[in-house]
Amino acid sequence: MTISDERKRQGLDLLSEKMTGKLRTHLNSCVHCGLCGESCHYYLTYGEDKYLPGHKVDLIAGIYRRYHTLMGRVAPSWIGAHDLDDERIDEMIDVIYGGCAMCGRCTLHCSVGVDISFLVRTARSMLAAMDLVPASLQSTVDAAVTTGNNMGIPQKDLVDTLLWLEEDLHMEPGFEHAEIPLNRKGVNVLYTLNPREPKFFPMSISAMAMVFHAADESWTLSTDYYDVTNYAYYSGDDGIAAELVQRLFNEAGKLEAKTLVLAECGHGPRAIRWEGPRWIQTPYPFRALTVVELMAEYIRQGRITLDPAKNRETMTLHDPCNLARDGGVIEEPRFILKHAAANFIEMTPNRENNYCCGGGGGQLAMGEFAERRLRVAELKADQIRRTGAKIVVTPCHNCIDQLMEVNKEYQLGVKIKTMAEVVADALVLR
Amino acid sequence: MTVWNAVLLTAFLISAVSSLTLFLKTVAMRDDYDPSEPKGSIPPAVLYAYTGAMSPLKKETANRHWPTYTAGMLYHAGIFFSFFWLLILATGIGLPAVLNRPSGVLLASTALCGLAILLKRAVSRKMRALSHPDDYLSNILSTGFQVVTAVTLLSGSGTAVLFFYASLLFLYIPVSKLRHAVFFPLTRFYLALHYGRRGVWPPPERSGL
Amino acid sequence: MGTIIIDEREFEVDGDGFLQDPHIWDKEVAQLLASHDGTGELNDVHWKVINFIREYWLENDMAPMVRALCQAAGIRLREVYELFPMGPAKGACKIAGLPKPDGCV
Structure with a gap:
């Protein structure tokens, strides 16, 4: 794709505008240890270098180094500083939009503590400033x-x-x-x-x-x-x-x-x-x-009463990344299910360590990358299958739609439900 | 003070001033005003970021990579231990000579860890794809620093080579990825702000609500 | 974006399997798409839903609300999900040859 210099300038200007202490810190912290791959469902699925979270960091950090550091100006190739050129932009669209769910799992496990999903979103902001958001x-x-x-x-x-x-x-x-x-x-x-x-x-x-x-x-x-x-x-x-x-x-x-x-x-x-x-x-x-x-x-306040016996089928919970890992809504769904379901079983890993369903990061909306979205969900399918549950409950409509497809694709034979439906089914009226 | 002491001191000062500038400039930079109502509390999250969250049991980058993680930790310990000896030797503080040999052996083994990590970077296809020349040199300088310190301690020879080598290392820190040493504490801090405010860190008691 | 082949007929589809060109759609195509996604043989009620969606789309350039199609086909809400295991969007609308709706579907 050929992008005009003026649009590239807009992308670079955005990076400068967004340069806070937080951004500068995270852009300078990756040590290329390469250990993050095993925390990323894309890398675990494909094993390709481009999906390594550290590589995603480098896509934007390299541009930062090129335009914002002394070494990047005088000896760019030595430190992996990179021009924002057409090739780099293509790579960014492919990986930053199409190869990351911004699920933040790599951030939590990063050996240093680089907020990788924050950097990916900043890179998306650069692409958006250049008018390069995928059409869907x-x-x-x-x-x-x-x-x-x-x-x-x-x-x-x-x-x-x-x-x-x-x-x-x-x-x-x-x-x-x-x-x-x-x-x-x-x-x-x-x-x-x-x-x-x-x-x-x-x-x-x-x-x-x-x-x-x-x-x-x-x-x-x-x-x-x-x-x-x-x-x-x-x-x-x-x-x-x-x-x-x-x-x-x-x-x-x-x-x-x-x-x-x-x-x-x-x-x-x-x-x-x-x-x-x-x-x-x-x-x-x-x-x-x-x-x-x-x-x-x-x-907790006794405003509703639930009878877990009304939900007898084995039920597991899928934690939506943005709700759990990046929103702290972690124990509440479990507390609810303790009261609303008779046979609740955790999938492993869970809570803030849960894997993305594959539909996060806007992937569900981006038909351009739909094939990857379903393939990386095999991890989630295996997680669900191992629980033996008949119902997967998840408090996110985006996850639900993805899980409905995963259910069909991997023939899990489960029902996918919202939290509200499970609670409503268990209601005891006074 | 020998001429090598002077070289070392100069390099150290240049490095320290540049690194401190890097640090202070970042700290002084604006950050977005975040008026969201916190769910969790930030101070315990900050404490957790530097303690519990660093536990290898909590991080897959450790517990799914035990050999590399262990080598990495020893390697870093060796760097700090070398700096300790550099301080002792440069300032002329006398330590009992009986410590030299075990320290030298210790540093030789931590240097081996550094070497192992360097080899992994050079050999593994994945690591090569992720690496820039700076990554190799940064390792070579840090691993070499431990080797030179070890040799100095074991041979009892002069400190000129060590001081020269350490000077190079000092000068390279602020312009390379070694600057992560400056940014590391800040990274943990910002992550604690993020997870702390949202009630993810520290992990709550698992006994329910 | 891609092609799928059902019964030796080739279709250009988007990444989610929706027809790239909704105008090549006809009843035969609908049945092929339905066999492909596991909906199976289309019965009269299926057709009521599909025809309504199709006509609604031709007129309004968007998919109808699930309420509208329940009322038009004279079925209860939960029947929609039984008739179309992939749901109203990725099931019924896809079989009716519509382009993929925006949003969380």
């Missing part, structure tokens, strides 16, 4: 920007679906008066959705409505802005990422919500809960937490 990923980002949700759902369609779900809910015994409140002001909980839920998989919305009803929560959904995802986190475009967070922030303000509750998703809660305040440089005046943490609170 960019199209998901664009849909969110122009239509207000990443699937381009018209507001009327959303409302129709929610009303339909509410009607359906009333047919369930015990939920005759359950509600899916829309745009209600001053409630305790403003809930969010992954657009995938109303569009194709709405059972988790009904499930949460049941849980909210059982907990006697005052809650609402917004039909103006509700999207919990933020694919600009994956494309690397901080401007758009901030814009999307700002919209949700404004919506919470408009509805005077006390708590913003983030639906089951990995990167979205990470983007909104952890990166968002930094992107918009404003602390949230409301509490922001994930729905997993909220449901754990309900159980």
Whole structure:
């Protein structure tokens, strides 16, 4: 691919703009020990040099050395300093977008402590500044920007679906008066959705409505802005990422919500809960937490009662990377499953050491690299198979979609469920 | 003070000032204001970053690579031990001569670890693909430093060669990957800020909530 | 992006197996895609869903909500997932020859 000098300049300028103490530190710390490969599902699958996390670090650190260090200017090849040239850019697109799930597993295990996924995202930001985001990923980002949700759902369609779900809910015994409140002001909980839920998989919305009803929560959904995802986190475009967070922030303000509750998703809660305040440089005046943490609170406070006997089939948990390893939501899902499932079995490794499902890092959206996405998931398939579980529960719709494909591809014969569905199934109404 | 003492001191000062500048410039750089509400507490995470998180049981880069990890640790211990002896010899502080021989043997063996790592880098296809000339020279200087210190201690010969060699090493630190020595503590610190704020570090008690 | 061959017919598809050119789609193609992804022989209810998706897409340039297709085909929500094991997006929409929808699918 031939990239004009002006665009390359934009990429390099972005690197300079982003140069914080943190970035400079991580760019200078890799010692090329080469031990990180065994912590990366891409490298473990393919064994190719290009997937080695240390190599991914070098893709951006080499550019840093070339333009920001003395040795890089006078003796670039000696220290592996590298021009941002067309060849380098092609390599970056292939590996930085197409060969990394930004799952952060290598970061946790790095012998030095280099935040590798942070460097990969910074490299993505450079590519985004050069207008080089893979088309499919960019199209998901664009849909969110122009239509207000990443699937381009018209507001009327959303409302129709929610009303339909509410009607359906009333047919369930015990939920005759359950509600899916829309745009209600001053409630305790403003809930969010992954657009995938109303569009194709709405059972988790009904499930949460049941849980909210059982907990006697005052809650609402917004039909103006509700999207919990933020694919600009994956494309690397901080401007758009901030814009999307700002919209949700404004919506919470408009509805005077006390708590913003983030639906089951990995990167979205990470983007909104952890990166968002930094992107918009404003602390949230409301509490922001994930729905997993909220449901754990309900159980702990006795606001909902669960009967584990209602979920008898053996169940295992897949930890979404952005929720567990980079979001600290680690013990809460286990606490919930202890109360909601009779036969819970851990996969190994788990918690902050869990392997990515293969769909992270925007991989699920990037059809360009779909073949790799399924192949690297063999590790996850083996992990699931070893548990012997019949149900895999995971609090992330992105992981769910990937696991549904993995289930078929590797013939696991399991059911994939959201956390809300498992909790709703175990509810005991008083 | 011999002329070699003077060379060594000069090289050390140049290296120390450059390294300190590198460090302080980085520390003084702006960092993004992060107003997210912390889930965990940062001070224990910082402590954990330099202690528990460094445990080989916690890191696959250690426990999936025991031979390399062990060699690497000994190699680094040897570098610090060589610096210790350099300080003793350069300042003229007398230590009982009986320590020379065991120290020399110890450094010879840690140098072997360094050599093993160098060979791995040169022989393994994966490592060659990841390496730049700087990686080899950085190892050669650090391993050689231990060899020269060992020889000096074992032979009881003059310190001129050691001081010269150490000067080269000092001068190379700030312009090469050896600068990771300067950045390492900062790296751990930034990682602790990240995992600490989010409640990942230190790992909570496993007894539930 | 790639090709798949079903019953000696070759199709250009994207990385996720969605038809590269949605306009080559016809009923025979739909049945081939359904056999390929494990949905199997398409029955009348399948066809109701698929035809609705197809027509909706031709008119609106996007996939319909799952609600709309349940109502149009007169089926309950959970039946959709039984009819199309790969779900409404990677199952039904793919068989109906639509391009891959954006988002977490």
